[in-house]
Amino acid sequence: MGELNRPEVDVDVVVVGAGGAGLAAALAATDGGATAVVLEKEERPGGNTAASTGSVPGGGSRWQAEAGINDSPARLAADLLRQSGPHDAEDLVHVLAEASAPLVEWLVDTHGVDLRLITDYKHVGHSVPRLHAPPSRKGHALIADLLRAAKAADVEVLTHTPVESLLVEDGAVRGVVVSGRRSGTYTLRSHAVVLAANGFGADPEMIARFAPQASGLEYLGAHGSTGEAVRWLLDLGATMGNESAFQGYAAVASPHGSITSWTTVEHGGILVDGRGARIGDESVGYSGFAAEVSRAQGPIHVVFDTRIRDSVAAHEEEFADLVAAGGVKEAADVAALAEAIGVDGDELARTLETARAAADGSAKDPTGRGNWGWGKLRPPYAAVRAIPALFHTQGGVRVDAHARVLGRGGPVPGVYAAGGVAAGVSGRAGGSGYSSGNGLLAALGLGMLAGRHAAGTR
């Protein structure tokens, strides 16, 4: 570490940001024989990746084959494009879909990361079960495994080390300038720099400029996503893509701050407003529905039943924690439910009756929802008070198939972007183009591709 604090020290690959993208990039670079260091400005590594549920798609993984699930990169790409609609990074969809199963297998087989195929439910945007996640479904576990692997690969991860700017010579990126209270100020020269600093969800000015639809949502991702890496690259002439896209979440449990698992909705749950009326068609997914919820009159509640509560709690640790912490109210009938969530009993009774009729097929749902999971809700009911949130931005700089940053005349020499710094694959604008796992697919996938290519620049 002392070595690195001297100015003008050489390392093959400098990685900015110790989340999923950065750690994957460093591991891939060292697999390729390069030396790598990861610089993290916060006190702890992890970023948004640690806050996530750690779910990453692998289209055609061997675990899917073992489970008899017929999947392929082409099917994954088709699913993602169906959800996202046309956008600026469609070429990347195919690149990431091809890389996805090898990515999950590489993390598990080469680096001992514990990821398992989730088969108990499908996710937003996916036609077959293909997300792989830590058994706890907690991003902290994914980060802990990646850090263990980084240590084993002799990758230094330096915390309290904010990168202040890029070192640019003759239009090429040659390293970074670090400047922090604990780290001091120094320059680190390298063959390649991988920017894995995530997007700009924590920067209200950039949100207002690039993703105004997210302005009304409270940001609940990690503090470090302040967008500086995107700004440096724009100054270098990089081009933005899909800049108005983001991942929202329609139902963060309040005041607990944890996710109200969307499986509660997929199994038949509904979201009701402060009057006890439905807000819209929940089946657009947790991200797409967030902006709609933010326009509704609160307090908002997710309403389901105790069968759903117990099943989801049995499979998802974070939701079980929410139940244990008293975040899920139980009510024997509609009147008790109305009282528990503070809404008009007659209005809520009408809402539930209409939803029940739609779920059992006896009437058309007024919001257009067609998928009711387990069918109509039955007493006893369960409910969670919820707020809509912004989790991360999906817009960023355009990259090529090796995650090289694209300027006006092609790749900018010496610099790569992975994860939230890069233009994502979730459509051009808003939250409805986001498929589950798109965040980590771009983080871990582009990180792996960047690290591999960067190792070749030695």
Ligand SMILES: Cc1cc2nc3c(=O)[nH]c(=O)nc-3n(C[C@H](O)[C@H](O)[C@H](O)COP(=O)(O)OP(=O)(O)OC[C@H]3O[C@@H](n4cnc5c(N)ncnc54)[C@H](O)[C@@H]3O)c2cc1C
């Ligand atoms: C609650 C929640 C649940 C989610 N669940 C999922 C999920 O299950 N699946 C999925 O695919 N996505 C999920 N996401 C989205 C996913 O977490 C992100 O898309 C992904 O983690 C981004 O990874 P990253 O490596 O790009 O960024 P991060 O993991 O945020 O890492 C970036 C790191 O860079 C550091 N950094 C920033 N600037 C600098 C600088 N100047 N110098 C040094 N360091 C810097 C930051 O502090 C941070 O630690 C979820 C998000 C949230 C908030």
